[in-house]
Amino acid sequence: MATKECDPMQAKGLKLAAYIDKYLALWDFYGVIQVIEKGEVLFENAYGYASIEFEIRNQMNSCFSLASISKQFTAFAILLLHEKQVLDIDQGAHLYLPAELKIDESITVHHLLSHTSGLANFYNFEGDFFADYNRKDYSRSDFFLMYFRNELAYPPGTTFNYNNANYNLLAWMIEHVSGEKYEDYVRNHIFLPLGMTNSVVDDGSKLIKNKSSNYVQDCDAFIKSPYHNEKFSVGAGAIASNCDNLYKWYICLRDRKILSPRSYARLFEENHNNYCYGLEHHVVYGTNTYTHGGDHLGVSTYMQNYFDEDICIIILSNNTAIDQYRLGKAISDILHHVDVDVPAKLEEYPIDNSKLQDYCGVYLKDKIEVKCMNGKLYFVRFKANLHIEVYPVGKDSFARRYSDTTQPYRITQNEKGERTFFGFAKRNVEL
Secondary structure, eight states, rough: OOOOOOOOHHHHHHHHHHHHHHTSSOOOOOOOEEEEOOOEEEEEEESSETTTTTEEEEETTOOOOOOGGHHHHHHHHHHHHHHTSSSSTSSSSGGGGGGGGGGOOBBHHHHHTTSSOOOOOSSSSSSSSTGGGGOOOSOOHHHHHTSSSOSSSTTTTTOOOOOHHHHHHHHHHHHHHHHSOOOHHHIIIIITTOOTTTTOOOOOSOOOOOOBBOOOTTTTEEEEEEEEOOOOGBTBEEEEEEEHHHHHHHHHHHOOOSSSHHHHHHTOOOOGGGSSSSEEEEEEEEEEEEEEEEEEETTTEEEEETTTTTTTEEESSSSSSSHHHHHHHHHHHHHHOOOOOOOOOOOOOOOOOHHGGOOEEETTTEEEEEETTEEEEEEEEETTEEEEEEEEETTTTEEEEESOOSSOOEEEOTTTTEETTTTEEEOOOOO
8 A cells, every 4th residue: 555645844844853853852952943834834842941940841932032133123113213214224323312322423323233333342251241241230321331432443334243232222222213112112113013912122120921031051050041131132132022923023024014115125135244134144045044043141042034935943042052053054954955964962072181271271360261170171151150061072172061062162372382262361270
């Protein structure tokens, strides 16, 4: 008796499930994955815990911090205001900011949207933003004076430099010209018209229904993600949502709702480094794809849209066990009949424990340290409050033990023979 073959959509779903099961068998992933093609759910599943403490598991309707996926909503809101002639994206951004937030007059709104403003980037190890400042009480004026008044790193319009400061400014601009708080404007003009009732701008204090808590790995155990004040992410991050709402957002972009064709042309127009406005554009498999990911403490997110083929891929996570970009690409490959490698962890490279001490020491006080404890190597952050176990995968190369590592850490030697990590020379060796 002949075996009945499954239809092409079902076959894709089975291939996706087989690959995702193999991939997630390697990592302790918390989150949800959803793949929809032509309105048909090819794959969806929820994994891990929304709350470890209360043993509440993630569900498909769980809400997650979106991190930088939030930027496309800020860009969309700016284009709404542009259409209403409240602002002009080709004019100086300073025209639409309050007096106390004035920036270089050569920076246009377009430069902020496309990450070509030239503003100095304070998301680095040297600054105290992640290690200290963003854990304090929020003051917009103090925040601006501390991090936005530095000399420009590049002439505006010349260089792509992904920088959350651009989208912080756009959020403040929305508030200034609209007379509404950023969260109110996004809710009233985007979320509610699209029926995105489970989407909200998180200020770190409000109660958000079904929101999953964020976790990170400290040594071999999960802990709550280190505290940060979400208000500092306004415009650049801070939005929380779920798969159902993000698919409604996908349909809005696919069907060109709310905005005019002219505004959509600007939204999707590629600028430097494949960046549009809050989205990246690439041509793969002979078709257009618009993507954005998000990474933050305890957050890994990814959304990929193929509007011509009507494919939407969503990955939302409340821990950082996976490489969402690697997984998202593999899902895309399977959907486009491209062979994918069997998922595997990086193999451990044998190094004598005594030689591990050569890598240990302080590279940047309170921010970058390497410790060897009980024969294991740790990348230590946040004044020794977070220990990320790493293991050797080659000479001077180290992968994270509990997270999928695309680019291993490199602890090399400079011309002086000093060990360097993230470009900083070791200054204090632990014995």
